[in-house]
Each structure stands twice: as structure tokens, then as C-alpha cells.
Amino acid sequence: MKLEQAIQSTKFKSETHKAGLNILYTAWWLKTSFSQALKEYGLTHEQYNVLRILKGKHPEQMCVRDIACRMIEKSSNVPRIVDRLEIKKLVKRSVSSFDKRETMIQLTAAGLLLLEVTTKKADELFDMQLCVTDEEAKQLNELLEKLRQKEL
Amino acid sequence: MKLEQAIQSTKFKSETHKAGLNILYTAWWLKTSFSQALKEYGLTHEQYNVLRILKGKHPEQMCVRDIACRMIEKSSNVPRIVDRLEIKKLVKRSVSSFDKRETMIQLTAAGLLLLEVTTKKADELFDMQLCVTDEEAKQLNELLEKLRQKEL
DNA sequence: AACTAATACATGTATATACATATAAATTGA
DNA sequence: TCAATTTATATGTATATACATGTATTAGTT
Numbered sequence: 001m002k003l004e005q006a007i008q009s010t011k012f013k014s015e016t017h018k019a020g021l022n023i024l025y026t027a028w029w030l031k032t033s034f035s036q037a038l039k040e041y042g043l044t045h046e047q048y049n050v051l052r053i054l055k056g057k058h059p060e061q062m063c064v065r066d067i068a069c070r071m072i073e074k075s076s077n078v079p080r081i082v083d084r085l086e087i088k089k090l091v092k093r094s095v096s097s098f099d100k101r102e103t104m105i106q107l108t109a110a111g112l113l114l115l116e117v118t119t120k121k122a123d124e125l126f127d128m129q130l131c132v133t134d135e136e137a138k139q140l141n142e143l144l145e146k147l148r149q150k151e152l
Numbered sequence: 153m154k155l156e157q158a159i160q161s162t163k164f165k166s167e168t169h170k171a172g173l174n175i176l177y178t179a180w181w182l183k184t185s186f187s188q189a190l191k192e193y194g195l196t197h198e199q200y201n202v203l204r205i206l207k208g209k210h211p212e213q214m215c216v217r218d219i220a221c222r223m224i225e226k227s228s229n230v231p232r233i234v235d236r237l238e239i240k241k242l243v244k245r246s247v248s249s250f251d252k253r254e255t256m257i258q259l260t261a262a263g264l265l266l267l268e269v270t271t272k273k274a275d276e277l278f279d280m281q282l283c284v285t286d287e288e289a290k291q292l293n294e295l296l297e298k299l300r301q302k303e304l
Numbered sequence: 305a306a307c308t309a310a311t312a313c314a315t316g317t318a319t320a321t322a323c324a325t326a327t328a329a330a331t332t333g334a
Numbered sequence: 335t336c337a338a339t340t341t342a343t344a345t346g347t348a349t350a351t352a353c354a355t356g357t358a359t360t361a362g363t364t
Contacts, residue, residue: 001303002297003293007222014286015289016279016284019282019284019289023292024179026175026299027176027179027180028225030172126165132295134168136298139291141155147292150283
């Protein structure tokens with residue numbers, strides 16, 4: 001669907017301005033289908049993201065700060081997301097012996113299992129939902145990274 | 153910044169998978185600088201979005217549903233965003249005389265004034281922050297719209 | 305060692321997102 | 335016409351985002 005239809009607006013200040021809105025809309029669209037797919041497993045996409053990050057180091061533990069800096073949305077409140085994962089017994093908290101300020105997080109067996117199932121679903125969704133060739137995806141990645149030259 | 157640095161991850165299942173994450177990250181990045189710019193005016197970017205939509209029809213009024221379907225994030229709770237704008241006297245609510253179920257929303261003079269100032273700021277930000285040529289932006293728009301072929 | 309600053313995390317608050325439910329008004333159709 | 339359905343909005347709840355503050359621990363300085 002054209003952006004014009006999606007947000008019922010036809011006049012944009014420039015192609016660049018339109019690109020900005022197009023990125024925001026596409027991200028919403030992607031997040032929505034992703035969340036939908038995770039719903040039957042009782043996970044939000046932020047919770048899934050934390051589990052994925054933990055998997056990267058598993059069976060090692062990770063501290064909250066290390067998780068936070070790997071999150072897509074940097075302003076995520078990781079302690080609170082971990083709270084919810086802990087209630088569901090998908091992760092385990094423990095105080096670091098190195099540095100008692102640090103809380104170490106580790107996937108449980110249940111977390112690992114759930115992650116395997118949901119990852120399969122999530123990967124399928126990405127492949128199905130995103131209709132671009134490998135070459136186009138590469139081009140898209142280059143354009144997005146150029147666009148973000150000016151850092152925060 | 154490369155996505156790899158941004159989320160400290162080097163292995164992606166495919167270029168397409170990376171593109172998905174890249175879109176999500178870029179949207180977060182854009183939303184963040186946008187919100188930052190609006191902050192000194194006491195507006196969130198959703199509140200700004202509603203004001204912009206209202207401006208499109210001003211001085212006519214719009215009903216909640218019409219605003220909602222023009223929002224970038226379709227799951228936005230427009231009545232609640234309008235609540236906050238109303239408290240700040242930036243918009244005015246009234247019951248439609250056509251259909252008493254509809255609530256009509258209209259920009260106030262204060263809302264219109266604030267919008268003019270913030271729009272200037274926001275447009276400047278878009279121009280400054282998004283480092284692509286017109287041609288690249290056009291390409292980006294085409295790629296995003298192709299990517300979204302499979303609708304929700 | 306004791307004081308200060310910095311760090312890591314938890315927690316609090318306001319707003320937003322996502323979705324379910326409630327309420328009132330309009331529409332449909334028997 | 336009146337009951338049932340649909341529509342428009344409001345409201346409630348859980349989670350997330352964005353940011354400020356609190357608390358414990360570590361690191362740095364004198």
C-alpha cells in the first residue's frame with residue numbers, strides 16, 4: 001500500500017519528508033504483525049527481543065546494562081521487561097558476584113524452549129511479510145544507514 | 153551508524169531480516185529526535201501528529217474516527233490524546249449535530265499558533281536529520297512500499 | 305580510611321500502545 | 335415501530351516508553 005493511502009495524505013513537503021513518515025509507518029506495520037504472531041505465546045515483541053539478546057550469550061548470563069545497549073529501542077526499561085519474564089519463569093535473576101550492583105539475567109530451560117518455537121515463527125514472518133529481494137534489502141540497508149548519518 | 157554498532161549484533165539471518173531490524177531501529181531513532189525537538193513546547197509526537205491532521209481540514213472540524221485513520225500508528229488511542237490536547241486548550245471538543253455519536257474536534261487559535269511554530273521546527277529537523285538526496289529518498293519510498301506489499 | 309563521585313539497577317510518574325469492554329446513538333429489518 | 339445490530343466514542347487494564355529520582359555498591363581522591 002502506498003503511504004498516501006495508509007495515512008490518507010497526499011501532500012508531502014519533499015520526498016525526504018515522505019521517507020521519514022514512510023519509515024515510521026513501516027515500522028508500525030512491521031511491529032504490529034510481529035506482535036500478532038507472538039501473541040499466542042504470550043510474549044510482547046520487547047519481551048521477545050530481550051530473550052533473543054540473552055540467547056546470544058546463553059548459557060552465560062548478561063547484566064541489565066548489556067541487554068539494554070543491544071535493544072532496538074534504547075529507551076526500553078529493561079528491568080521492568082525482565083520483571084515480566086521472571087514472573088513467567090522464562091529468565092532468572094541473580095546478583096553478580098563481581099559487582100553486587102549488577103543483576104545478572106539468564107534464560108531458563110523454559111525460556112530457551114519458548115524462544116526456539118517463537119524464533120521459528122518470527123523468522124517465517126519476516127521472510128513472508130517483507131517482500132523484497134536480497135538485493136533490494138541490501139539497498140534498503142545502505143539507504144537507511146546513510147539517512148542516519150547524523151547521530152543522536 | 154551501522155546497524156551492527158547500534159544494536160551490537162553482527163549476525164543476521166539475511167539481508168531482509170537485517171532490513172526489518174534496520175527499519176525498526178531507524179524509526180526509533182527518528183521518533184526520538186523528533187520528540188526531543190517537540191519537548192520544549194510540551195508536545196509529544198502523537199499530540200503533534202493529531203494537531204497536524206486537524207490543520208489539514210482547519211477551520212473545519214474533524215471527528216475522532218477521521219483523525220484515527222490518518223494517524224501513522226493506527227492503534228493510537230485518539231480520544232485520550234485529544235483529552236490531553238483539550239486540557240492544554242489546543243483543541244476544542246463538540247458533539248456533532250449530524251450524528252450525536254460523533255465528537256468533533258477543532259483546533260483553537262492557541263493550537264494553530266503552537267502548530268505553526270512547532271511545524272517549522274519539525275520540518276527543519278527532518279531536513280537536517282535525514283541525510284539523503286531527493287533521488288535516494290524516492291528510492292527509499294519505493295523500496296518501503298514494495299516491502300509492505302503483503303498487507304496486514 | 306573517609307569522603308565524593310560515578311555506576312547499576314529499581315522504582316515512580318505521565319503518556320502512549322494494544323486491546324477489551326461499556327455506553328450511547330444511528331441503522332437495519334422484521 | 336421496535337428489537338437487534340452496527341457504529342462512534344469513551345473508558346479500563348496491562349505493558350511499554352521516556353524520563354526523573356532513589357538506593358546500594360564501587361571507584362576515585364585526598
